Amino acid sequence: MTLFRSMTIRMALVYILLICGFGFVAHTLYGVQILRHEELLGKAQSTYTTRIETHGRRGEIFDCEGSLLVGNMPTMDIVGDPANIYILNKKDEEKTKAECRRIADFFGQNCENADSEEIFNRLMRRTVTVTNPDGTVRKQDCHYVVIATGVEYETAKKLKQKVEELSIRGIAFTNSYRRKYPKDTMLANILGLTNVSYDKFVPVQGIERSLNDAMTATSGSKVYERARNGRSVTFANSKSEPTLDGYDIYLTIREPLQAIVEEELDIMCERVKPHAAWAILVDPTTGDVLAAAQRPTFNPNDRSTMTPESSANRLSELALEPGSIMKPFVISYALDKGFVTPGTIVDCEQGVWKYAGRLLHDTHNVGKVPVTEIIKQSSNIGTAKVSVMMGQKNLDTALRSFGFGQKTGIQLKPETSGIFRPLEKWDSLSVSRFCIGQGIAVSPLQLVRAYCMIANGGYKVNLRIVDRIERGDDVRVMPIIREETSIFANPTTKKMITDMMIGVTEAGGTCTEAAIEGFHVAGKTGTAQKVIDGAYSNRYYASFVGFVPAEDPKFVLLVTCDDPTVGSRYGGSASGPAFKAIAERTLKYMHVQPQLSKEEWLAERAAAQKALHERKVREDAIVQARREERDRQLKAEQAKEAAKRSGSTVASRPSANQKSSTVRR
Amino acid sequence: MNQFTKKTKPSKDGAGTGRKESPWVAGLIFKMGLIMFIIFAAFFARVHLNDKTEQLAREKSRISAQIEEKNTEIQALNIQIANLQRWDNINAKIRQYKLALHAANPNQVFYVKRYTGQTEFEMPTHFGSDTRVADAAGAQQQPAERIH
Numbered sequence: 170m171t172l173f174r175s176m177t178i179r180m181a182l183v184y185i186l187l188i189c190g191f192g193f194v195a196h197t198l199y200g201v202q203i204l205r206h207e208e209l210l211g212k213a214q215s216t217y218t219t220r221i222e223t224h225g226r227r228g229e230i231f232d233c234e235g236s237l238l239v240g241n242m243p244t245m246d247i248v249g250d251p252a253n254i255y256i257l258n259k260k261d262e263e264k265t266k267a268e269c270r271r272i273a274d275f276f277g278q279n280c281e282n283a284d285s286e287e288i289f290n291r292l293m294r295r296t297v298t299v300t301n302p303d304g305t306v307r308k309q310d311c312h313y314v315v316i317a318t319g320v321e322y323e324t325a326k327k328l329k330q331k332v333e334e335l336s337i338r339g340i341a342f343t344n345s346y347r348r349k350y351p352k353d354t355m356l357a358n359i360l361g362l363t364n365v366s367y368d369k370f371v372p373v374q375g376i377e378r379s380l381n382d383a384m385t386a387t388s389g390s391k392v393y394e395r396a397r398n399g400r401s402v403t404f405a406n407s408k409s410e411p412t413l414d415g416y417d418i419y420l421t422i423r424e425p426l427q428a429i430v431e432e433e434l435d436i437m438c439e440r441v442k443p444h445a446a447w448a449i450l451v452d453p454t455t456g457d458v459l460a461a462a463q464r465p466t467f468n469p470n471d472r473s474t475m476t477p478e479s480s481a482n483r484l485s486e487l488a489l490e491p492g493s494i495m496k497p498f499v500i501s502y503a504l505d506k507g508f509v510t511p512g513t514i515v516d517c518e519q520g521v522w523k524y525a526g527r528l529l530h531d532t533h534n535v536g537k538v539p540v541t542e543i544i545k546q547s548s549n550i551g552t553a554k555v556s557v558m559m560g561q562k563n564l565d566t567a568l569r570s571f572g573f574g575q576k577t578g579i580q581l582k583p584e585t586s587g588i589f590r591p592l593e594k595w596d597s598l599s600v601s602r603f604c605i606g607q608g609i610a611v612s613p614l615q616l617v618r619a620y621c622m623i624a625n626g627g628y629k630v631n632l633r634i635v636d637r638i639e640r641g642d643d644v645r646v647m648p649i650i651r652e653e654t655s656i657f658a659n660p661t662t663k664k665m666i667t668d669m670m671i672g673v674t675e676a677g678g679t680c681t682e683a684a685i686e687g688f689h690v691a692g693k694t695g696t697a698q699k700v701i702d703g704a705y706s707n708r709y710y711a712s713f714v715g716f717v718p719a720e721d722p723k724f725v726l727l728v729t730c731d732d733p734t735v736g737s738r739y740g741g742s743a744s745g746p747a748f749k750a751i752a753e754r755t756l757k758y759m760h761v762q763p764q765l766s767k768e769e770w771l772a773e774r775a776a777a778q779k780a781l782h783e784r785k786v787r788e789d790a791i792v793q794a795r796r797e798e799r800d801r802q803l804k805a806e807q808a809k810e811a812a813k814r815s816g817s818t819v820a821s822r823p824s825a826n827q828k829s830s831t832v833r834r
Numbered sequence: 835m836n837q838f839t840k841k842t843k844p845s846k847d848g849a850g851t852g853r854k855e856s857p858w859v860a861g862l863i864f865k866m867g868l869i870m871f872i873i874f875a876a877f878f879a880r881v882h883l884n885d886k887t888e889q890l891a892r893e894k895s896r897i898s899a900q901i902e903e904k905n906t907e908i909q910a911l912n913i914q915i916a917n918l919q920r921w922d923n924i925n926a927k928i929r930q931y932k933l934a935l936h937a938a939n940p941n942q943v944f945y946v947k948r949y950t951g952q953t954e955f956e957m958p959t960h961f962g963s964d965t966r967v968a969d970a971a972g973a974q975q976q977p978a979e980r981i982h
Binding site: 432 | 907913
């Protein structure tokens with residue numbers, strides 16, 4: 170009984186111990202398998218799982234026809250593993266030092282901008298100091314030092330081969346890429362540039378900045394289980410998030426036209442030595458910018474050429490007083506609303522006119538002339554008189570309808586909207602000054618857009634520099650934004666203002682230098698005084714803007730010289746020849762047929778010359794008649810005075826009279 | 835000699851126990867062998883195929899790396915081409931080889947109409963200054979309207 174009892178107790182004890190033991194195991198399993206499942210699985214996976222970040226390709230930039238303007242240049246970074254080199258040399262200090270010296274000398278000789286002494290010092294760095302998350306500092310083996318970055322792909326491949334031949338160990342070559350601008354300075358200010366910060370591209374300016382979101386690639390990742398040798402296990406779990414390349418950008422720019430504009434701009438700069446210069450070529454129907462160049466410029470591949478002067482994008486950021494280039498907008502509005510007709514005679518006061526207490530001058534002394542001649546001879550007084558006739562409100566409406574004071578809609582950032590005061594802030598002088606391009610500041614792009622409106626018959630069109638963006642089959646075309654209704658109520662307004670502007674390039678106009686054989690060229694000169702320190706200086710913006718062929722314009726072209734220092738400072742003489750050269754070559758490129766044969770064109774020129782001569786003869790005759798009339802009046806007065814004197818008793822001053830008459834002569 | 839190896843004497847009626855039992859044992863052995871063969875064959879096939887798959891995966895990654903390398907080379911060459919196509923480079927070459935090249939005059943360019951079956955459109959065709967070619971192609975004497 171006692172034995173039985175003791176057996177039962179022992180059995181019970183065994184059972185209890187077993188239950189406790191299994192209970193403990195079950196509890197531990199529950200904790201490990203269920204409660205801490207995620208944590209422990211994560212820990213386990215981290216020991217045999219590798220996660221790799223994959224980066225897509227940043228979008229490239231092309232011209233309209235697919236010529237590469239900005240690309241991704243494949244390069245390689247060369248890195249060393251100092252701790253591994255030390256181990257490979259059996260932790261022998263002397264051997265390691267000799268090996269590091271050999272590696273440093275090899276890369277010092279074969280890599281550009283690599284200093285062997287610096288490489289040697291880096292390779293000899295055995296440990297690095299690392300800060301723990303809790304703030305404590307520890308030292309660990311150094312496994313990563315940079316030997317050279319951005320080595321060109323071909324060079325790096327040759328180096329890699331040599332490294333293998335020379336049995337140099339502890340060196341790795343990693344793929345990378347950098348932005349490359351294969352056309353160097355061409356279109357540099359528009360394209361902009363990027364910097365690199367921690368393997369990421371940071372856009373600085375231009376298209377690179379304004380379309381950065383579209384061009385930026387979406388990063389992906391790849392997670393896989395690795396074998397002992399580091400390779401992925403084929404049958405193990407792996408997952409990957411795909412990368413998405415950035416969109417490629419196709420501009421409206423045409424490279425051949427861009428090359429023509431840049432070449433001719435260089436020739437002009439050589440001729441007149443300006444402080445700066447720019448030219449823009451735009452399709453007036455669609456608002457597509459076909460070419461845009463400026464000087465000074467810079468080479469984005471060589472940042473040492475960059476200065477604030479050369480890197481600024483003058484075309485969209487600069488606001489300047491345009492000068493006489495503004496006149497056609499005022500005159501066209503006046504013609505359209507019936508304030509004047511091309512034949513309306515305006516008295517240009519022979520070059521000096523006082524309005525609102527201030528004198529306004531003309532460069533040439535112009536008398537009473539029809540409105541046509543105001544544009545042809547670029548009369549400030551004539552335009553101001555038409556403007557005064559229209560009134561402040563109409564002038565404000567006219568200039569705003571041509572888009573001044575508004576952005577052009579081009580995909581460039583930043584873009585200025587210029588300076589155009591609201592109507593309530595105008596003073597009494599504004600109406601006579603805004604119309605001749607003083608007191609108002611506009612950007613070159615705004616000017617070109619306004620001329621596009623004249624050229625296309627008054628339809629406001631947004632400028633476009635990005636044609637489409639593409640990523641594989643995903644093609645997004647940037648829409649052409651053009652208003653449905655013309656700002657010209659009168660359908661003949663375009664012809665009237667165009668005819669006046671054709672006169673500018675004909676005999677008697679301000680820019681005969683811009684005439685092109687076989688074509689009618691409609692244009693306008695502008696010579697605007699620069700404002701320096703709040704006052705007008707004797708420095709000028711010399712511009713010429715026009716469109717060809719005048720009747721059916723294929724393009725609008727603006728050429729501006731900022732402060733030409735050699736030769737004439739007038740828009741016609743400084744910028745006119747460049748306009749002609751660019752326009753002639755562009756017409757050839759576009760295969761535009763001449764409107765007139767050489768004989769017809771010469772005959773027209775001769776007729777214009779003859780008309781000018783006849784007009785001059787007529788004007789001379791009028792001037793001569795006036796002079797004779799004045800002389801007759803003078804003589805009559807002198808005769809009267811002499812009669813009075815002879816009748817007087819004082820006759821003792823003949824020498825004094827003689828002297829004064831000598832002085833008058 | 836144990837009971838399994840000793841020869842059984844044939845019985846008088848010719849029907850010995852060994853003769854009766856041997857088909858059953860042989861069948862069992864055969865079946866077991868077959869099953870084992872199938873199991874081993876399946877096992878080896880799996881190992882072999884896994885090995886093949888692994889090899890193919892390595893081959894695939896090697897080819898992928900090669901493709902990537904070639905794509906990188908293509909990209910580098912594209913940049914090189916773009917650089918060589920720069921107009922100042924081309925002009926320099928024209929000067930270097932003294933080539934009398936210049937843009938065609940507009941009256942040297944003719945356009946022929948191409949019939950596509952549904953719609954007609956103008957297609958620029960550069961015939962140079964030799965108008966006979968244009969005439970032979972049935973081009974109009976007066977150049978057609980330009981699309982630009």
